[in-house]
Amino acid sequence: MSLVQRYGKPDIFLTITCNPAWSEIVSELGINEIVQNRPDLTCRIFRAKLIELKDLIIKKNFFGPVAAFAYVVEFQKGGLPHAHFLIILKESSKITSAESYDEYVAAEIPDAKKHPLLFELVLKHMMHGPCGEKNPKNVCMNKKGYCKSRYPKPYCEYTIQAEDSYPMYRRRNNKIQVKVRKAILDNRWVVPYNPYLLCRFDCHLNVEICSSISSVKYLYKYIYKDHDKIAFNLVDTEKAELFVDEIEQFQTGRWISPPEAMWRIYAFILNEIHPSVTTLQIHLPHKHAITFQESQDLQKILSFDFYKRTMLTEFFTLNAMDNETKKILYKQLPEYYTWDRQGKFWSKRKKQKVIGRIALANPVEGERYYLRLLLNHVKGPTSFTDLQTYQNIQYKSFQDAAIARGLLDSDNNINECLAEAAILKMSNAFRRLFATLLVFCTPGNPIALLNKYYNELTDDFRRDTNDPNKTLQVILNSIDSFLQGMGKQIIDYISMPTYVEQELSIQVSEEELKLVSLLNSDQRTIYDTIIKSINCEGMTAFFIDGPGGTGKSFLYRALLATIRNQKQIALATATSGVAASILPGGRTAHSRFKIPINMKEATTCNISKQSTTADLLRRAKLIIWDEATMARKCYIEALDKTLQDIMESEIIFGGKTIVLGGDFRQILPVIQGESEDVSINNSIVMSFLWPHLTKLHLTRNMRAINDPDFSEYLLRIGNGEENTIKQNWITIPKKMLVPYNQTEEASIKDLIFEIYSDTSYSNEYYFVDVAILTAKNEYVEKINNMIIDQFPGQQFDYYSFDSLVGSQENMLINTDFLNDLSPATLLPHKLTLKENCPVMLLRNLDPSSGLSNGSRLICKKFSKNVIDAEIVTGNFKGTRILLPRIPLQSPEESKIPFQFTRK
Numbered sequence: 055m056s057l058v059q060r061y062g063k064p065d066i067f068l069t070i071t072c073n074p075a076w077s078e079i080v081s082e083l084g085i086n087e088i089v090q091n092r093p094d095l096t097c098r099i100f101r102a103k104l105i106e107l108k109d110l111i112i113k114k115n116f117f118g119p120v121a122a123f124a125y126v127v128e129f130q131k132g133g134l135p136h137a138h139f140l141i142i143l144k145e146s147s148k149i150t151s152a153e154s155y156d157e158y159v160a161a162e163i164p165d166a167k168k169h170p171l172l173f174e175l176v177l178k179h180m181m182h183g184p185c186g187e188k189n190p191k192n193v194c195m196n197k198k199g200y201c202k203s204r205y206p207k208p209y210c211e212y213t214i215q216a217e218d219s220y221p222m223y224r225r226r227n228n229k230i231q232v233k234v235r236k237a238i239l240d241n242r243w244v245v246p247y248n249p250y251l252l253c254r255f256d257c258h259l260n261v262e263i264c265s266s267i268s269s270v271k272y273l274y275k276y277i278y279k280d281h282d283k284i285a286f287n288l289v290d291t292e293k294a295e296l297f298v299d300e301i302e303q304f305q306t307g308r309w310i311s312p313p314e315a316m317w318r319i320y321a322f323i324l325n326e327i328h329p330s331v332t333t334l335q336i337h338l339p340h341k342h343a344i345t346f347q348e349s350q351d352l353q354k355i356l357s358f359d360f361y362k363r364t365m366l367t368e369f370f371t372l373n374a375m376d377n378e379t380k381k382i383l384y385k386q387l388p389e390y391y392t393w394d395r396q397g398k399f400w401s402k403r404k405k406q407k408v409i410g411r412i413a414l415a416n417p418v419e420g421e422r423y424y425l426r427l428l429l430n431h432v433k434g435p436t437s438f439t440d441l442q443t444y445q446n447i448q449y450k451s452f453q454d455a456a457i458a459r460g461l462l463d464s465d466n467n468i469n470e471c472l473a474e475a476a477i478l479k480m481s482n483a484f485r486r487l488f489a490t491l492l493v494f495c496t497p498g499n500p501i502a503l504l505n506k507y508y509n510e511l512t513d514d515f516r517r518d519t520n521d522p523n524k525t526l527q528v529i530l531n532s533i534d535s536f537l538q539g540m541g542k543q544i545i546d547y548i549s550m551p552t553y554v555e556q557e558l559s560i561q562v563s564e565e566e567l568k569l570v571s572l573l574n575s576d577q578r579t580i581y582d583t584i585i586k587s588i589n590c591e592g593m594t595a596f597f598i599d600g601p602g603g604t605g606k607s608f609l610y611r612a613l614l615a616t617i618r619n620q621k622q623i624a625l626a627t628a629t630s631g632v633a634a635s636i637l638p639g640g641r642t643a644h645s646r647f648k649i650p651i652n653m654k655e656a657t658t659c660n661i662s663k664q665s666t667t668a669d670l671l672r673r674a675k676l677i678i679w680d681e682a683t684m685a686r687k688c689y690i691e692a693l694d695k696t697l698q699d700i701m702e703s704e705i706i707f708g709g710k711t712i713v714l715g716g717d718f719r720q721i722l723p724v725i726q727g728e729s730e731d732v733s734i735n736n737s738i739v740m741s742f743l744w745p746h747l748t749k750l751h752l753t754r755n756m757r758a759i760n761d762p763d764f765s766e767y768l769l770r771i772g773n774g775e776e777n778t779i780k781q782n783w784i785t786i787p788k789k790m791l792v793p794y795n796q797t798e799e800a801s802i803k804d805l806i807f808e809i810y811s812d813t814s815y816s817n818e819y820y821f822v823d824v825a826i827l828t829a830k831n832e833y834v835e836k837i838n839n840m841i842i843d844q845f846p847g848q849q850f851d852y853y854s855f856d857s858l859v860g861s862q863e864n865m866l867i868n869t870d871f872l873n874d875l876s877p878a879t880l881l882p883h884k885l886t887l888k889e890n891c892p893v894m895l896l897r898n899l900d901p902s903s904g905l906s907n908g909s910r911l912i913c914k915k916f917s918k919n920v921i922d923a924e925i926v927t928g929n930f931k932g933t934r935i936l937l938p939r940i941p942l943q944s945p946e947e948s949k950i951p952f953q954f955t956r957k
């Protein structure tokens with residue numbers, strides 16, 4: 055884990071298995087001697103091959119220069135050894151594109167005529183199974199009747215990269231078939247291999263590109279797991295019936311195969327890690343361990359300076375003298391300095407690479423834990439006292455110092471957050487914050503908090519009335535309206551009102567009302583059809599198909615304004631928060647219809663018939679769901695079922711007028727790690743509802759007026775009409791490209807300059823209209839870091855509080871490891887912000903007040919636990935709000951083998 059923290063995710067996962075038919079083994083066997091009788095031989099030959107492979111990879115850079123590696127040797131049930139390698143390549147030689155994967159990994163049967171040897175070896179060593187229907191009893195089959203390794207794999211014309219997991223390798227449907235173990239197999243059964251390594255080593259040698267840290271955990275498991283054990287009965291089972299009392303005589307035992315026994319007798323290495331990891335001592339002042347001879351005088355020992363020195367105290371000493379180390383953290387020290395155990399001092403490292411890790415400390419250890427936390431964040435401390443000092447204040451304990459630096463999720467966190475917000479004095483924003491904390495931080499005693507911050511909560515109302523009861527009622531109403539936007543109610547926490555009132559209170563502006571008169575003829579026809587439906591004439595469920603820019607949103611807004619102006623309810627929803635935020639009163643479909651988050655098949659929404667949401671849906675005249683093409687069909691089917699139930703009607707969507715809209719040329723449902731076929735299968739077109747929807751079409755591009763070339767180009771791509779190279783690659787016109795400039799960093803700089811020239815930093819609102827989109831999260835981080843660097847003003851760093859979720863707390867994972875993870879939906883551990891920098895919300899905090907996933911804001915002021923920001927998009931543009939720390943959970947489906955919370 056330390057290596058991953060330091061060098062990033064592993065790049066290659068390789069498994070080599072001993073081949074008992076290797077000529078080096080067979081040639082040493084005596085006449086009639088079988089290989090099983092010579093575990094010494096299999097072990098020594100395997101070890102020799104292992105060393106050869108290691109040299110090839112590490113010294114001869116077979117895959118490119120290696121930054122770090124780890125391997126572990128294991129023994130299969132049958133006894134033969136195999137080894138798993140994890141290789142982390144240097145940044146410069148990372149294998150990043152799907153094309154370069156093909157250079158290292160093949161997963162197809164080679165041409166028998168062109169490459170006869172390789173063909174023979176792939177058949178001999180690299181064909182999986184057969185399993186499944188061809189051989190249901192194969193060892194790879196699980197109880198549910200599936201192959202654990204998921205063979206046969208799907209055909210795939212080109213290798214496809216996968217974020218955070220193994221890629222889909224090229225396995226073309228080229229009709230090549232081979233007979234292996236009595237079954238006819240094709241490319242779908244090939245275990246990924248490297249042709250050169252396979253020919254050189256003549257054994258099962260699986261090579262995979264990996265970008266997931268779950269493989270690290272897999273190796274970890276082998277290094278640290280206990281042996282496979284069974285409990286066996288000491289009593290002869292035949293006689294057991296006679297001696298009932300003795301049946302309980304079980305003993306735990308373990309089977310060691312002869313090759314494993316030989317490996318251990320020879321004392322061959324079972325695992326290795328490079329660079330090695332130096333564990334750094336950590337101790338409170340004067341509380342380090344020392345060793346001495348029994349005969350030595352204890353008083354004398356205590357007076358010797360030598361015994362006072364430790365890795366940590368000498369780190370302080372270095373910092374006091376040497377400016378160089380002032381720039382680094384304690385854990386980075388072993389990379390530059392080496393510890394002299396005899397003399398107890400750090401000296402400059404000459405060669406050999408080593409990385410450091412501070413010994414673990416558990417939160418229950420108290421001060422030692424907080425000291426470690428400080429050491430992990432504070433560079434170049436010169437003493438324990440220095441660590442306890444922050445902004446010229448010396449704190450009494452490491453804990454206090456850590457809290458002062460904002461490194462610690464103190465029990466008092468909610469309190470502190472409110473106390474800070476109270477200084478900023480904006481009552482309405484304060485009540486919103488209070489509601490947010492109720493929902494997301496579940497304080498133990500909300501009433502106590504309410505009492506404590508009563509003055510701040512009621513500041514603006516107290517001026518209007520002297521009746522404390524009335525004031526309390528008004529603030530509770532106010533907090534409740536914020537809570538409702540978050541899908542909660544004040545009675546869930548304290549004691550009460552309704553979604554219907556909230557919807558009815560949406561103001562329709564003059565501007566929105568005018569839209570109806572501006573509709574073009576296509577839009578007008580659709581508008582009339584839908585209005586007729588609302589007035590109980592004809593069809594009720596519609597699908598509006600329109601390429602980007604044909605005015606779908608414009609039409610929705612006209613419809614919403616018309617219905618709302620009649621004091622009726624029209625619900626505006628969209629699949630993504632961004633699209634929801636541009637519709638007046640828009641909410642994500644998930645939050646509005648309470649769709650279960652991880653639903654895979656249509657069930658129903660979490661709405662009971664008696665709930666306030668059911669009441670709202672019953673009274674709604676029109677429901678709009680934009681970007682329905684991006685939603686999984688099961689979500690839409692769930693809404694259909696729920697509405698039928700609420701309306702007690704078997705008509706589609708319970709007879710409600712519903713407008714689903716979208717553009718199939720844009721994004722289909724995103725299903726992590728799955729192929730396009732799966733996305734298509736999950737799309738609304740594959741739903742049983744699809745034939746029952748009345749299809750309406752918008753064709754006139756209203757956006758094209760501004761940039762016809764670009765919109766025509768997009769349309770050609772969407773319609774599959776743009777010329778392609780390879781199967782589905784397109785050429786991006788030169789004028790749209792910022793050319794590559796020698797290095798990645800320089801190129802990104804050029805891109806940033808192209809999009810935000812220097813001048814734009816002086817106008818923070820410029821960032822609202824212009825954005826850089828990336829295909830991968832790692833670039834988001836890189837680009838954000840560079841931009842924030844260039845931003846003027848003082849920098850504020852927020853560090854997240856990370857912890858494992860629930861029952862996994864006993865896992866062997868420490869917090870700084872969690873700190874270094876950045877799964878797709880979470881922000882990084884360290885968030886660097888500056889005044890006037892833009893941010894985007896990643897969570898539906900309070901959609902009814904414009905704070906939904908995707909809302910954009912500009913940071914105005916910072917305190918330790920609250921950010922004061924201004925909403926800059928959607929209907930709530932210009933509103934100042936306070937953002938507290940919110941716990942976000944890592945996604946369950948992520949390839950990280952555990953879940954954690956980042957606050």
Ligand SMILES: Nc1ncnc2c1ncn2[C@@H]1O[C@H](COP(=O)(O)OP(=O)(O)OP(=O)(O)O)[C@@H](O)[C@H]1O
Nearest residue numbers: 572573574600601602603604605606607608756757
């Ligand atoms: N009838 C109209 N009169 C004037 N402008 C219009 C009209 N219809 C649409 N527009 C303008 O055209 C642009 C694109 O419209 P809109 O955003 O509604 O399209 P869309 O189909 O929702 O696009 P996308 O799928 O990309 O979200 C907007 O700037 C909108 O204001």
